[in-house]
Amino acid sequence: MAMLHIVNKSPFERNAFESCLNHASAGDSILMIEDAAVGAITKTAFAAKVEAALQDKSVYVLSGDLAARGLSEDRIISGVETVDYAGFVDLTVSNETTQSWL
Amino acid sequence: MATKKFMFVNRKAPYGTVYAIESLEVVLISAAFDQDVSLAFIDDGVYQITKGQDTTGIGQKNFSKAYKALGDYDINKLYVEKESLEERGLTLDDLMELTWEDEDDDYAEKPSIHLVDRAAMSGIMADQEVVISF
Amino acid sequence: MKGVIRIPPAKYTLTHNLYPFLIRSLELKFTLMINEGPYQHQASDTALQFARAVLEKGHEIYRVFFYHDGVNNGTRLSVPPQDDRQLQKEWSELSKAHDLDLVICIAAAQRRGLMNAEEAKRQGLDADNIIEGFHISGLGQLIEGSIQSDRTIVFGD
Numbered sequence: 001m002a003m004l005h006i007v008n009k010s011p012f013e014r015n016a017f018e019s020c021l022n023h024a025s026a027g028d029s030i031l032m033i034e035d036a037a038v039g040a041i042t043k044t045a046f047a048a049k050v051e052a053a054l055q056d057k058s059v060y061v062l063s064g065d066l067a068a069r070g071l072s073e074d075r076i077i078s079g080v081e082t083v084d085y086a087g088f089v090d091l092t093v094s095n096e097t098t099q100s101w102l
Numbered sequence: 103m104a105t106k107k108f109m110f111v112n113r114k115a116p117y118g119t120v121y122a123i124e125s126l127e128v129v130l131i132s133a134a135f136d137q138d139v140s141l142a143f144i145d146d147g148v149y150q151i152t153k154g155q156d157t158t159g160i161g162q163k164n165f166s167k168a169y170k171a172l173g174d175y176d177i178n179k180l181y182v183e184k185e186s187l188e189e190r191g192l193t194l195d196d197l198m199e200l201t202w203e204d205e206d207d208d209y210a211e212k213p214s215i216h217l218v219d220r221a222a223m224s225g226i227m228a229d230q231e232v233v234i235s236f
Numbered sequence: 237m238k239g240v241i242r243i244p245p246a247k248y249t250l251t252h253n254l255y256p257f258l259i260r261s262l263e264l265k266f267t268l269m270i271n272e273g274p275y276q277h278q279a280s281d282t283a284l285q286f287a288r289a290v291l292e293k294g295h296e297i298y299r300v301f302f303y304h305d306g307v308n309n310g311t312r313l314s315v316p317p318q319d320d321r322q323l324q325k326e327w328s329e330l331s332k333a334h335d336l337d338l339v340i341c342i343a344a345a346q347r348r349g350l351m352n353a354e355e356a357k358r359q360g361l362d363a364d365n366i367i368e369g370f371h372i373s374g375l376g377q378l379i380e381g382s383i384q385s386d387r388t389i390v391f392g393d
Contacts, residue, residue, distance in 0.1 A: 034279075086292070
């Protein structure tokens with residue numbers, strides 16, 4: 001059973017994102033929404049942890065949240081995919097369970 | 103009604119925000135639906151079940167004793183993460199003794215708190231059907 | 237999920253691009269839980285956009301359950317500036333358009349002063365403030381919603 005982990009906190013402000021990465025299982029998906037979108041960008045102090053997650057998990061970012069924070073898609077970590085709200089819904093369909101890391 | 107595996111994930115300390123007490127209210131209600139209920143205490147969530155809570159200095163009700171009622175509702179899978187305790191300088195001895203009576207074992211009193219490491223916690227989470235986090 | 241087509245695990249595929257037919261053929265029931273009030277936090281905005289996308293894809297929203305400060309999404313006394321979004325009204329209108337079951341938790345609502353006419357009368361209060369489309373009920377509605385739904389999604393802080 002694959003799980004979609006939804007994370008909405010900047011990794012620079014709270015530990016929810018890191019806790020999410022520590023608990024997600026191989027084959028799971030992680031979606032960054034709201035303030036967590038800032039974690040999708042290369043060259044941050046957190047990027048290595050997202051890159052490590054990409055080894056055995058799928059990682060997505062909600063495009064509207066990224067754009068709203070002034071971050072362009074060409075700065076996204078290689079392997080992180082963008083989704084819109086329709087894509088967000090599809091991720092909740094293709095994964096049997098979701099967990100929000102609040 | 104179908105039985106599902108519900109997990110309530112607690113990651114926040116009590117009193118500073120309302121999440122802990124209102125989470126407990128949801129958990130107690132879930133007992134009425136005869137579901138397979140687990141609770142996870144990770145990160146600051148472990149502070150919800152420390153013993154010796156004294157709220158007289160902050161003007162709030164001490165609701166920690168309500169966790170002791172969980173056993174009476176057959177909610178006895180309280181998973182506490184070892185690493186979360188250690189990071190906070192806590193051990194199992196700092197937590198309340200929460201127990202339940204096993205009617206299939208001559209009403210023997212058994213611990214409801216299960217200390218698990220992070221890898222085991224991940225596995226337990228992966229096994230759930232509904233995860234509600236606070 | 238019984239009786240529906242199984243989709244390969246997400247890690248192998250971008251399901252929303254490669255399997256539109258499979259996705260479209262899956263109609264799931266969702267229960268959404270919203271734990272933050274409007275404006276203070278993005279949770280209500282995200283949930284509203286998500287709810288619209290769920291409906292556009294032909295899925296069903298079995299229930300939206302408002303808890304914690306999320307109950308404040310149900311007031312009709314909110315008057316945001318005209319150029320701002322009108323979250324409470326938008327939820328109310330979405331409910332009207334799609335016959336959504338928007339439930340405000342009674343315990344959380346009582347703490348925060350959200351009242352329908354019946355509850356206000358019962359409490360001996362002189363006013364009520366629930367917007368059309370929302371109703372007040374117990375926490376059991378959340379659990380029952382999750383049992384009846386294929387997916388439960390939590391939006392909060």
